[in-house]
Amino acid sequence: MVKIGTIELPEFPLLLAPMEDVSDPPFRRLCKEHGADLMYSEFISSEGLIRDAMKSRQKLDIFDYERPVGIQIFGGDEEAMAMSAKIVETVNPDLVDINFGCPVKKVVCKGAGAGVLKDIDLMVRLTKAVVNSTSLPVTVKTRLGWDEDSINIYEVAERLQDVGIKALTIHGRTRAQMYKGEADWEPIAKVKNNPRISIPIFGNGDIDSPEKALEYKNKYGLDGIMIGRAAIGYPWIFNEIKHFFATGEHLPAPTIEDRVKAASNHLTWSIDWKGERVGVVETRRHYTNYFKGIPHFKEYRQRMVTLDNPADVYAVLDEVLEKFSIVSQ
Incomplete structure (x- = not known):
């Protein structure tokens, strides 16, 4: 201790x-x-x-x-x-x-x-x-x-x-x-x-x-x-x-579900704490890191960092979950 x-x-x-x-x-x-x-x-x-x-x-x-x-x-x-x-x-x-x-x-x-x-x-x-x-x-x-x-x-x-x-x-x-x-x-x-x-x-x-x-x-x-x-x-x-x-062993790498959940929670908690506008804007800097290393992700990241309405960002995250879950299967 x-x-x-x-x-x-x-x-x-x-x-x-x-x-x-x-x-x-x-x-x-x-x-x-x-x-x-x-x-x-x-x-x-x-x-x-x-x-x-x-x-x-x-x-x-x-x-x-x-x-x-x-x-x-x-x-x-x-x-x-x-x-x-x-x-x-x-x-x-x-x-x-x-x-x-x-x-x-x-x-x-x-x-x-x-x-x-x-x-x-x-x-x-x-x-x-x-x-x-x-x-x-x-x-x-x-x-x-x-x-x-x-x-x-x-x-x-x-x-x-x-x-x-x-x-x-x-x-x-x-x-x-x-x-x-x-x-x-x-x-x-x-x-x-x-x-x-x-x-x-x-x-x-x-x-x-x-x-x-x-x-x-x-x-x-x-x-x-x-x-x-x-x-x-x-x-x-x-x-x-x-x-x-x-x-001495590795945990499995975070899945796309894990990544989407983390990004979604981060956005939700930021809005709860900072208000909608600031919460949406200040969470943008994190999306690249949550989805780092995922191929062909640029289009989704670009949308997430330009959308102003939280519902639209959540919708993109749902798209990511659907598309990349299928890709990883």
């Missing part, structure tokens, strides 16, 4: 990464149904929360069926981070996570996300401000360092543990790498093996198959894995990994 404060997770849990414009409640619900053990909101600007910005506030929506769930915040000002943690606490998540890893320029330029990797003292002060302002467990997600010449995760891990974080997730790239190249998990393993470190350490980066998950589990000895991009349009990956861990 892995514990984050009072939160009990199964042995070697699989975490869903917080992803901007992806990890909203409908997507999290799909991943939860398919085996994710701990999930996080999209990252939320501390300044936006304090200003009562509508988009930031909406990201605070969490539901009991997705627990345990954390809300992730980012920012570069101690007072704003402390205040936003208090706001987060009012919606009663299971934990608060701090983003010190987002490499996107508009975040970094504000001295937030991975921008804080340049200033460990500031990172420590921001973390301490959050820890001191909430009774919830506080966790952190970060990267190895700013670039190859400033990999500082060893010092970061010790100092953040010292100010009270309850778990640390490390993406095996520097900010300079963005999402390019191969994630390096060796430094993450060194953090885990540091005798001073007693909190759970989770690895993140490039896990896209059950085989790789098992290889990294055995090779690096971490407490769990966080999965991000590989879950987009493929929530089945969590249960596939768990089944492979338990049996």
